[in-house]
Structures are given as C-alpha cells and as structure tokens.
Amino acid sequence: MIRLRFSLALLAGGLVLLAALAIGAGVGETAIPPDVVLKAVANRLWVAGYPIDPIDEGVIWSYRLSRTLMAACCGAGLAVSGVVLQSLLRNPLADPYVMGISAGASTGAVAVALLGLGGGVVSMSAGALAGALLAFGFVILLALKAGRSPVMVVLAGVAGSQLFNAITSFVVARSANAEQARGILFWLLGNLSGVRWPDVGLALPVLLVGMALCLWHVRVLDAFLFGSSSAAALGVSVRRVWVTLIGASAVMTAVMVSMVGSIGFVGLVVPHAVRLVAGVSHGRLLPLSALCGAVFLIIADVVSRALITGQVVPIGVVTALVGAPVFALLLIRGRTA
Amino acid sequence: MLTAEHLGWGLRDRAILQDISLTVQAGEFVGLIGPNGSGKSSLLALLAGLRRPDHGTVRLDGTPLPAIPRRLLAQRLALVEQQAQTQERVTVRHVAGLGRTPHLGAFTPWSPQDTACVDQALAAVDLLDLADRDWSGLSGGERQRAHIARALAQQPELLLLDEPTNHLDIAHQLGLLDLVRQQGLTVVAALHDLNHAALFCDRIAVLHHGRLDAFGPPAEILTPDRLRRVFAVDAVVETDADGLCHIRYRVPRRPPMLAAAQKELARC
Numbered sequence A: 001m002i003r004l005r006f007s008l009a010l011l012a013g014g015l016v017l018l019a020a021l022a023i024g025a026g027v028g029e030t031a032i033p034p035d036v037v038l039k040a041v042a043n044r045l046w047v048a049g050y051p052i053d054p055i056d057e058g059v060i061w062s063y064r065l066s067r068t069l070m071a072a073c074c075g076a077g078l079a080v081s082g083v084v085l086q087s088l089l090r091n092p093l094a095d096p097y098v099m100g101i102s103a104g105a106s107t108g109a110v111a112v113a114l115l116g117l118g119g120g121v122v123s124m125s126a127g128a129l130a131g132a133l134l135a136f137g138f139v140i141l142l143a144l145k146a147g148r149s150p151v152m153v154v155l156a157g158v159a160g161s162q163l164f165n166a167i168t169s170f171v172v173a174r175s176a177n178a179e180q181a182r183g184i185l186f187w188l189l190g191n192l193s194g195v196r197w198p199d200v201g202l203a204l205p206v207l208l209v210g211m212a213l214c215l216w217h218v219r220v221l222d223a224f225l226f227g228s229s230s231a232a233a234l235g236v237s238v239r240r241v242w243v244t245l246i247g248a249s250a251v252m253t254a255v256m257v258s259m260v261g262s263i264g265f266v267g268l269v270v271p272h273a274v275r276l277v278a279g280v281s282h283g284r285l286l287p288l289s290a291l292c293g294a295v296f297l298i299i300a301d302v303v304s305r306a307l308i309t310g311q312v313v314p315i316g317v318v319t320a321l322v323g324a325p326v327f328a329l330l331l332i333r334g335r336t337a
Numbered sequence B: 001m002l003t004a005e006h007l008g009w010g011l012r013d014r015a016i017l018q019d020i021s022l023t024v025q026a027g028e029f030v031g032l033i034g035p036n037g038s039g040k041s042s043l044l045a046l047l048a049g050l051r052r053p054d055h056g057t058v059r060l061d062g063t064p065l066p067a068i069p070r071r072l073l074a075q076r077l078a079l080v081e082q083q084a085q086t087q088e089r090v091t092v093r094h095v096a097g098l099g100r101t102p103h104l105g106a107f108t109p110w111s112p113q114d115t116a117c118v119d120q121a122l123a124a125v126d127l128l129d130l131a132d133r134d135w136s137g138l139s140g141g142e143r144q145r146a147h148i149a150r151a152l153a154q155q156p157e158l159l160l161l162d163e164p165t166n167h168l169d170i171a172h173q174l175g176l177l178d179l180v181r182q183q184g185l186t187v188v189a190a191l192h193d194l195n196h197a198a199l200f201c202d203r204i205a206v207l208h209h210g211r212l213d214a215f216g217p218p219a220e221i222l223t224p225d226r227l228r229r230v231f232a233v234d235a236v237v238e239t240d241a242d243g244l245c246h247i248r249y250r251v252p253r254r255p256p257m258l259a260a261a262q263k264e265l266a267r268c
Helices: A002-026 A034-046 A053-088 A101-115 A124-145 A150-175 A176-189 A197-216 A218-226 A227-231 A238-260 A266-278 A282-306 A316-335 B040-047 B072-074 B092-103 B112-124 B141-155 B170-183 B194-201 B224-231 B256-267
Strands: B002-011 B014-024 B029-033 B054-062 B077-080 B156-163 B186-190 B203-208 B211-216 B234-239 B244-250
Touching: A002 A053, A002 A227, A002 A282, A034 A053, A034 B156, A034 B234, A053 A197, A053 A218, A053 A238, A053 A282, A101 A124, A101 A150, A101 A176, A124 A238, A150 A176, A176 B029, A197 A218, A197 A238, A197 A282, A218 A227, A218 A266, A218 A282, A218 B092, A227 A282, A266 A282, A282 A316, B002 B040, B014 B040, B014 B054, B029 B040, B029 B244, B040 B156, B040 B186, B040 B211, B072 B092, B077 B141, B092 B112, B092 B141, B112 B141, B141 B156, B141 B224, B170 B186, B170 B194, B194 B244, B203 B224, B211 B224, B224 B234
Parallel strands: B014 B211, B029 B186, B029 B203, B077 B156, B156 B186
Antiparallel strands: B002 B014, B002 B054, B203 B211, B234 B244
C-alpha cells in the first residue's frame, strides 16, 4: 500500500519535473509554447525535422534548456545534500548553505576573480570548488573537535560561514571596482544566466553519482535516527559512511555552487517539506526530495526571470524569500517539539 | 561466550576502566552493578565493540571483536543504550524495524519475515497495540520498551542493556526484566536496583572506581560488608527459602538536621 503510494508519488513527481522543464524552457523574454519546445528538443535529439523558427530552436536548445536542466541538477543536488547532512549530523538546521559551503565557494571565486589567484589558469568555478571544499572541511573538523553535538555542528557552520563571508567582503572591498563588485554580488546571490551545455555536462554526472551513492545508503541513513553510536550498534560502519556520504554531498554542492553561485535554503526547506508528507524513511525521502528540489529550483528560476520584465532577479533572492520564512517556522516548531 | 581480558580504557589522562577480566557464559543473565560513575556504561560500550579498549581484548566465541565485521556483529549482539532520543516524527514500528538493519543489505527488500519479526518483538514488550503511535507521544517507559523491541528485532544471541528499567514503573521494571530473561538470550545488564540484580541475575559483576570488585552469584556478592564499602550504604541482606537475596537498606532514624530543627521548634 505504502509502496504503491510511493511509486505513484515518484511517477507524479517525474511528470511534474518534465512539465517544469518544458515551462522553464518556454518562459522568458519571448514566450515559446510548450509544443514548440518539444519540437525543438525532438529536432536536436532525433533530427525530427519539425519546421520551427531556427531562432526559437536556438534559444531553447542553447540557452533555456541547458539553464533549466542546470536548475534541476542544482535543486536535486542541494536537496539530497540537505537530507544527508540533516540525518548524519542529526540537526534539522543543517544544510549545505548553513554549513559554510556557499560561503567558501564565494571566497574561492572572489579570490580567483579579484586577487588573480591561480595566475589566470584556474577558472572562477574551479576556485569556487576549492573554496567550498576548504570551508566545508573546516566546518566539519571544527564540529568534530567541538564534540559532534547537534548544537555544535550548527555553531561550527555559523562560525565557518562568518569567517569566509568576512574574507569575501574584505577582498571585494579592497580590490573590486564598481563594475566588478556588481558582477560579484550577482554571482554571490546565485545566477544561472551564464550556464551552457558543458556546465550541465559536468553537473549531471556529479549529481547522478552522488545520488547513487546516497541511495545505496538509504537503510544506513535510517539507522542514524538515534545517533551515530546507535547506528554503530546496528552494524553501521559509522566512520566509512560519514566520509562517503558527507564527502559525496560536499562535492555535489560544491560543484553546483561553483557554477551558479550560492543558492540558499533549498537544502533546508525541501527535505523538511518532503519529510512532513512522506515521513522519515530515506528510501522515500531521498528520491522525493531530489524531485521536489529540482522542480522547486526550476520554478524559482522561472520566477526570477519573470518577476521584473527585462531584468533577472538573482535566483538566491527568490529561494531566500521562500526559504527564510520556512526556516523561521522550523525554528518555532523545533522549540515546541 | 563473551570474554573480556584485562580491559583498560580512559579519557585523556583519566582512567575510566582498569584491568577488567570476565567471562559471560551462554544463556547467562549477568548483572553489572556499581555506584554512579563506576564505569558501567563504558564497560558495556567496550563489550559491544562501540569503543576500542586501550588495553586488552573483548572476544565473542573466541574471536576478537575488531575482527568481526560490524554488520555480522550486530546480527549477534544488540545493545540498548540509555536515553537514546530523536526529534523526528517516527512510529514505534519504525523504531523497532531499525533492528532489521543488520539483516538487510543495501537493496534487499523488506520481506514479510521482517514484518513478522518486528511484530514478534513488539508483542514481546507489550507494544503491539501502540505500534503506530508517534514517538513524541510515548512515555519514557514506552520508549525504553520500544528500544528493547528494536534490540529483539535484531535477533541477537547476546543482549547488552544499559539500565533498562530507568523511567519504568515498578510493574514494568519487573515485567521487563522477566521478559528479557524469558527470551533465552545471554544478557549483560547494567542495573541500578540491587534487589532486581539479586532477583534476576545468575551472576553479578560489581564495578568500583573502574575496577572489577567481584564477580559471582548474588548470594556471594551482595554482602553487607561489600555494600558498605562500594555503595556506602548500611544494609541487611536476607536470604529467603528459594535462596534469593533481599536487601533492606537502613537509614538513620531521624536525620540530624531534622532533629535540630525540631529541637529549635520545641524551644519556641
């Protein structure tokens, strides 16, 4: 019964995701109807030869579809990372953003773009990736040293985020001209405009591998319900699982964030919303969170493009506008529970 | 079945456990007693293989614990910790179902046998009626019983319990220890109540300042002299017709403070 309902939910989620992809590719400065979107995709994938406007086809294939797919990858990756971090760190407030990954990515990107770190060989994304992993490693080490308690984990995240944000601000204030500062700010708040197919070509495999690793461990994640020593007593090799899964989620988020900038709250809000509906079993929670995260970010991207005509609002602003109130609700709920 | 050889374990510069050797026979109910901070929980963690001892070895049927893969170990040995809590919204059945974890691979589907096993475990702790209850709505005792159901669902040969009767009313305390005894498992349980230890245990191990003070049948272990030395209480130990020990504690009739206060009152 439960299995049937879960399969239906998964199927429905998949359909919604496809619809969202079509909408994401259709909405923009020139609205393109869904049937044209489908025809354009068919033309490119199977050389279907539908007679449609080549400009429309170019816009859909080269800009919007890659961008929308990227949004889906990011949403799914961030949501899955959120689920994993919340379970392993046993803190409902843990997510990639809170854990300092985004702050580190910003610092890395800024260091490359403004300070010229890497001597022009290293791209901004590579810098962001390095920064993200560095910051996350710092936060996790700090949390482990501080005693692994759920409170310490979040405090370590706060400390790490503040530190790396401070470094970013310092670098921007010291070295950026007005033009650069504006560009950096846009990147900091999340920006999918520059996404092209090669980016998707990296993000999608990383997402798939990361998700496969997490799905492999769904039973193990369930066993962390009462903490890591409880999990160990249930036969889980805690250290190996920690390294594998936290590593996987760190790499997933770092890769996403390095390409599109820091997008907050997806990893926090989506898992909680899904948990309310689907329960705590990771076998259901993980795939559904991935789907919802993907759809959520596609919609957020569409909203960010449509909110003000002729202008793109950073997607991080949209997710934060939804995410911050939900975060607040969680805090209040956490107190009464 | 379970053997500890010269176990030593400490935190930084403080030794918590020193030179503990004991052997638990198959089918035995061993009680672990000792004052607060004497190292009962730490010893259980070492025996369960959750912590590596600094010195010595724990062996299960002759094999050192580190040589047994975690998952296989969890199929043979279950531990119920003190006060393991969660804030997630889970049902009693879900918690008990976690006990199947070591028996299920990454992609082994949940089978009817697993459900039957969980049902049986829940029935054993008298929680079948509450199986779909939310964790947050349970009393402390019900949570404890759910943890024990989880441990039973692991289908272990050996059950390690850390003060399993905490938070339980007296009927459930006795009921639970009786239930544990009836499972026919080998049990090592840290117990607070010395009378419970006397009633249920085949042998009792006494921990004092991190050392094994004594290990033997209740009647030999629970002597007024030892109770005074280890627990700092005055007690009379009586042995009934069945050979069971009963401990009666003696406290000063009227605490000196109270006597002084009463004298003061009388003067007014």
